[in-house]
Amino acid sequence: MAGSWGSLGRGPAAFAAVAPPAPVWVPSGCRGAQGRFAYKLLHDLFANYSSALRPVEDTDRALNVTLQITLSQIIDMDERNQVLTSYLWVRQAWLDAHLTWDKDAYDGIDSIRIPSSYVWRPDIILYNNADDHFGGSMETNVVLRSDGHIMWDSPAITKSSCKVDVSYFPFDGQRCRLTFGSWTYNGNQIDLRNRLDTGDLTDFVENVEWEVLGMPATRNVITYGCCSEPYPDVTYTLLLRRRASFYIFNLLLPCIMVSFLAPLGFYLPADSGEKVSLGVTVLLALTVFQLLVAESMPPAESVPLIGKYYIATMTMITASTALTIFIMNVHHCGPGARPVPPWARRLILHHMARLCCVYEVGESCKSPPRAPGGRAGRGDAGGPGESPGEGEVGTEAGGCPRDRCPCHHDGLLRNVGYIASCLRRHRAAQRRTSEWKKVAKVMDRFFMWVFFLMVFLMSVLVLGKAA
Structure with missing residues (x-):
């Protein structure tokens, strides 16, 4: 049997005649x-x-049929419909008595x-x-x-069902099975066997999307529920x-480049809108x-790896957008806002300002840290540094006895005091607003x-899990 397979050859050469010996001159009458x-x-x-009829001398004996598959090309892999379209060379050999x-x-x-069509053929499908x-x-x-x-x-172009697992798409691998067997003859009538332990890949045309790692062949003998006889398949x-x-x-x-744009939204100035x-x-x-x-994945329970990455990234961007809205609300706190809590x-x-290197104008990472709340404490106390005019008025009021000042000085002092208090409140509100803006910036x-x-x-994590 092995010698006969070798003389047949592979592929289209199987249809050619057996190679004749060295050409010799033969009279035309002999050729006829x-x-x-x-x-x-x-x-x-x-x-x-x-x-x-099955070509055997003894009908009680099984006819040996040898099967060999050569994969020539993978035409298409439809992941959504889970169908593999391939071009095969189906090779069968048997003995006709x-x-x-x-x-x-x-x-x-x-x-x-x-x-x-002249001879009996096994119904291998x-x-x-x-x-x-079909x-x-x-x-x-x-x-x-x-x-x-x-x-x-x-040769045959086949469409076979293939269970597609896209859990690691696009770093996935698939195992597609091609099961051949007789449709009507059981194991007692046809003994189907594989000639080699693997499919023939020597004439395979490389596919641009899929890499073929191997094509092992196994022989199985299965007893189906409809019949009591065993049915072999390859x-x-x-x-x-x-x-x-x-x-x-x-x-x-x-997706990765777009994802890195999302954190840059925090770097945009809040006043830009x-x-x-x-x-x-x-x-x-x-x-x-x-x-x-x-659109290209089958509607299965398993979510592709790239789909998980998209969902995680979209969740992160949703959270960043919500945080941006909250931070913008903090940034636009008006003069009536409460002071920053201690x-x-x-x-x-x-601490966080030093960690993130956020400083006011004129400061840098090398500048000595300013005590938090120092300016606010002095401003709220109304020290001399905040309002020089108030200090002068106070000194003048303290130096001039009240009973010796002209009567219009009392109204002047009240007006100056009112202006000074308004100025203090205005500066305190500006300090609170600037502090909240700095909080938002940090x-x-x-x-x-x-x-x-x-x-x-x-x-x-995505690339590491794929590897």
Whole structure:
């Protein structure tokens, strides 16, 4: 059997004649005689032959059928419908006990090629076929040898169902099974076996999206619920790994770059009015990418890895937009706002400001830290440094006895005191407003670095999990 397979060859070469010996000169009459012998052989073989019956001498014995699959090309992998379209060469070999002859009686003819419809053929089909038309193999010739061995090599474009697992998309791998077996003959009638332990990949045309890692073959004998007889089958498991470069450059990298834009919304000045707009725009962009991924994936319970990354990023951007709205509310606190609490003054304006390098105009990271609340304490106390005019008025009022001052001096002092108190209240309100603005600025800078770190860690986790 192995020698006969070797003489048949592979692919389209299987349809060619057996390689003749070195060319010698033969009279034309001899060539015509060999053609007459071939015609006589064909007539004698099929004079009383029926292609409807299993070709065995003893009907109680099983007929051995050898199967070999050659993968030529992966045409398409439809993940959403879970259908694999592939181009295969299906090779079958068996022994027909009714088609034997003595080659010496027919001028040494050892093999002939005849249409496959002339002989009995095993009804080997693809069990997990997903084709609407359920088409079979192409009607090609078979190679019939003098000892009764038949070789049938036929190409076929098959659509097989394949359970697609997209949990690690676009860094996923798939295992698609191609199960071949007889539809009507059980194991007691046809003994189906695989010729090799793997599928033939020597003539495989490389696919731009999928890399073939292997195609192991296993023989199974299954007893179905409908019948008590065993039914053998040969299952080829196609091991595929997705080439992720296309999806990395078109789906993953744009998402990562857009995600790094979200923390920059905290860096925008609050008076620009574009902080919330940036967050909403980034959220819409990620929604578009999420829809593109969802359209190509099957509606399964398992969420793709890139889909999880999109959802996590969108959640983070939603949180950053909500925090931006809260910080803008803090920034725009009016003059009537309460003073900054002592704990916030100590934690935010002192420790977090130094941590995030947020200083007022004229200060830097190398400047000595200013005591928190020093200016506010002096201003609220109404010290001489805050209102020089008030000090002069106070001195003049203290130096001039009340009973010796003219009567109009009392009204003047009251007006000056009212103006001084208004000035103190105005400056205190400005200080409270500036402190709240600084609190908002420190929180902006702090959350910017926090969200930058979150985006970086998420990207590293996604790539690390994929690896």
